[in-house]
Amino acid sequence: MKFPSFEYACPASLADAVALLSEEGDAMVLAGGQSLMPILAFRLAAPRLLVDLKNVPGLDTIKISAEDVRLGARVRWCDIEKHTGLSAAQPLLAEAISHVAHYQIRNRGTVGGSIALADPAAEMPGIAVTCDAEIALTGKLGERVVPAAKFFLGAMETCIQPDEIITEVRLPLWPSDRCWAFKEFARRRGDFALAGVAVFYDVDANGCAANTHIGVIGASDRPCRLGSAEQIINGAFLDATVIEAAAEAASNEIEPMEDHHAPADYRCALVKTLLERALTRAMA
Amino acid sequence: MTSGMKRGNALIGQPIERVEDLRFLRGRGTFVADVNREGQLHAVIYRSPVAHGLLRSVDAQAALNLPGVHAVITAQDFGADVPVIPLRLQPLPELVPFRQPMLAHDKVRYVGEPIAIIVADTAAIAEDALDLIDADIDALPPITDRAGAELGDVLLFDEHGSNSAIEWNAVRGDAEAAFASADYTRRETFKVQRHAALFMEPRGFVAEWNANEEKLTVWGVAKVAFANRTILADTMALSENQIDMVEVDVGGGFGSRGEFYPEDFLIPFAARHLNRPVKWIEDRREHLLAANHARELECDVEIAATKDGKIIGLRGQSWANIGAYVRTNGSIAPRNAAQFMSGAYAIENIQLTTTSITTNKTPTGTYRGPGRFEGDFVRERLIDLAAKDLGIDPVEMRRRNLVSSDQMPYPLATMTPFESVTELDSGDNHALFDQCLAEFDWSEKVKLQGKLIDGRYHGVSIGCFIEGGAAGPSENARIVLELDGSYTVYLGSAAVGQGIQTIMAQIAGDALEVPFDRVRVLHGSTSHVKSGFGSFHSRSTVMGGSAIVLTAEALKDKIRDAVAPTLGCTPTEVTLDGGNASGPSGGVVSIMEVIGEPIEAEAAFLNKKYTYAYGSVAAHVAVDPKTGQVDVLEIGSTKDVGRMINPLTLNGQSVGSIVQGLGGALLEHLVYDKEGQLLTGTLADYLLPTAGDFPNIHSTVVELKPSPLNPLGAKGAGEGEIIPIGGIIANAVAAALVDFNVEPLELPLSPPNVWRLIETAQKT
The missing domain is CATH 3.30.365.10 (Aldehyde oxidase/xanthine dehydrogenase, molybdopterin binding domain)
Known part of the structure; x- marks a missing residue:
């Protein structure tokens, strides 16, 4: 449980940080350290260099504009929790983040860290995928922006290149009358969820659902949208029958992993239950 | 009640706040990780990565070549006879073959079994060296459950010929006859999962060898310091008076902490081997593999009752998955599961057997309510099932079967082997x-x-x-009346988070008839009293507390003897009141002024029941x-x-x-x-x-x-x-x-x- 030895650098600019990553090759980025420290202690990784982002300016801001919500990579869960504007500008995010871990971890864990780690059961990647977020990365060739749907490649696997640093997560505009809900099920408060669902839809002129987004976490190797359930909701007037059908479709669509926390068929049933509850809540 | 306790009793029964807590809340506790000795080295244990296999060789050369590494100790360093962990409780000859060697030598039997110990300048360097150890192990098929163990095609202990280590039998009355005549029977199979005590901070030791005086000091013992000193003396070929075991603060024990594990030997051995203080602090992952597991039990048990809900019999077979070895107290939970399955209920006819089955998992030991948690799960479920079948309210069903006051003393089932007769x-x-x-x-x-x-x-x-x-056989206390008129109580009991400094001071204060703040309690370490038995089986308050009562009486007698001549009366005429003594004629003297030096008494409380x-x-x-x-x-x-x-x-x-x-x-x-x-x-x-x-x-x-x-x-x-x-x-x-x-x-x-x-x- 002791770290392997490594070099430590604390650059003062993004350019310097990228340069360090490019030069070293065998380097890892340190933000809040809430996953990286255990990974090092368990010796699951032994990089030659840690590049600490704590002195890189501009990464810790939350920007709400008429176009979108931008979360800097070093924004912490407690920053989101305490932010007065987010519950209106991105209520789904605010609700989901309230389920992340425990007080001490929320004071250190960061948006960028969670996105980079890509734990399949984590809330932040799930919200990014559900909301069609964009993830901004800076590397030696400059900035690129990747849609969340293409960013996560598998469990703990992303498209980040060794020289790249996540700088920002951009969540699209959120209409104030949007219907939404987030539900997850964890063994104890603060544990990684056995499964979770994030839902939103808009109501069209006829009172029917449109633009439905349903995201699921903890049910496969990466956060994903549930297209079959979304199709059932879109254009429908939500009631118990539609919800039941959508939940059933969701449960059939996923192919959950089986591990010592829960068997696959339990996770299927859980996603169905959570989606039923989320849609019922969103409708209310 | 003793005469000394009649008058005072101002402290016993009072909700006095724990004196320990001020220290802990202010961060002034001293846990084993807080103990540091000058020049100390750090140890880590290389543990088996496979569950079952033949250990052919251990190549440590690359690890030894790493700068900062001082030694890699394997079983070869122990000579021809690799020491084993002895059986502390119920040392039956049948269990001897299943004792765990301090380091694996011919075979590994569970993931996490110690194979080598690395000592280095820092724990980080020692962990670096872990990756450089090359153990050549021919893997054997692992046995993880009862079904695999019973097949018998793969054996943990070839010479034993079976994976079943021993059978424990609990018998009362005539179960066969009771079941033959019963109105109602129901038989079910139950499983309790493997889990563990998981006390707050993992284990650890600091050991220091003084080569000039040939004395060993070990910090980090808990629960049974005296028993562990005996084991350490035997396995290190020292006499007990060459070893001091020093108790430090611990965050709970729950049966698991303080038992003698391989590390209890390995760290002192390394300290003497290198003639340097050696520190080892277990990490959490290691703890989950290394410290005793508990509880894993399968049961096939049948209940017999009359149609009006009187339980007349309990019979069946249980299988305890005890893991790879029988450690110090590995017999307790399996035998308890049989003897105490009837619990608080008057069940006249019992025939229960537990088989201890060896598997390629971490060895098991006692954990708070050992065997009792498991047995009560089975019995309470069977009572509700029977109540439902018989159409009786489960509350009424229990009322009809509880052992009543006038049935006491009520003998429980008798256990064999290691015959045990006990009664409510x-x-x-x-x-x-x-x-x-x-x-x-x-x-x-x-x-x-x-x-x-x-x-x-x-x-x-x-x-x-x-x-x-209140497990026996005894507990020792020594009380010293100090020059300043305060009393120091030395006790063989151990603190495992239960607040004995507070409780024992309450008992001592009342027994000595002095205020709480005049008493200081020191406990656990082997230097305090001649012998001690420690803290397990819910025994400290009863055994240690009673030892204090007896010792206080002995000390008061000694004081009376000492002051009687000055007061011009017989010792029995002396009245003690705090720091003063008086005689029948009304003269009052200060005890310390008369005696002039500290005076002490030591006594033991003996108990078999x-x-x-x-x-x-x-x-x-x-x-x-x-x-x-x-x-x-x-x-x-x-x-x-x-x-x-x-x-x-x-x-x-x-x-x-x-x-x-x-x-x-x-x-x-x-x-x-x-x-x-x-x-x-x-x-x-x-x-x-x-x-x-x-x-x-x-x-x-x-x-x-x-x-x-x-x-x-x-x-x-x-x-x-x-x-x-x-x-x-x-x-x-x-x-x-x-x-x-x-x-x-x-x-x-x-x-x-x-x-x-x-x-x-x-x-x-």
């Missing part, structure tokens, strides 16, 4: 049961039985338990049928301990015990895969109850029937309420899900497991 001494099960029902408001809550409210089904249950305590505390626990749960989540809405308990020393600490024992039991009933599970790899190697995977999980627990402790066996009238009370929790929670879940006809027979009642029960019930 003095208690009132029915009074406690009724008080628990009343305080829990059973008659109101039972109306919710099976009701669906806001998506959750409600259920309530109640069960009863006995708690054995166990005390029994009795109690009942009721639970109210709500079950979400869609997720399988069991929410514990309320727990209420009532227990009789004969005599309360400190209601505050006692309440802490009760509530803590209940929460720990809920962990075992609902959350905790050491899961292995088929290869014998532990899958739950972190506290993100092994789920412990946390502060917010079970907020609504009420415990009541009463003094109904003092124990006749000791001068305090106290009964052991450190385990108690954990014992019936598995059975009570399972019964409450069954009651909640009565519409589905769900009958839980396995723990833990995790959401996936409860969901599966409902799914299966709905499909049939």
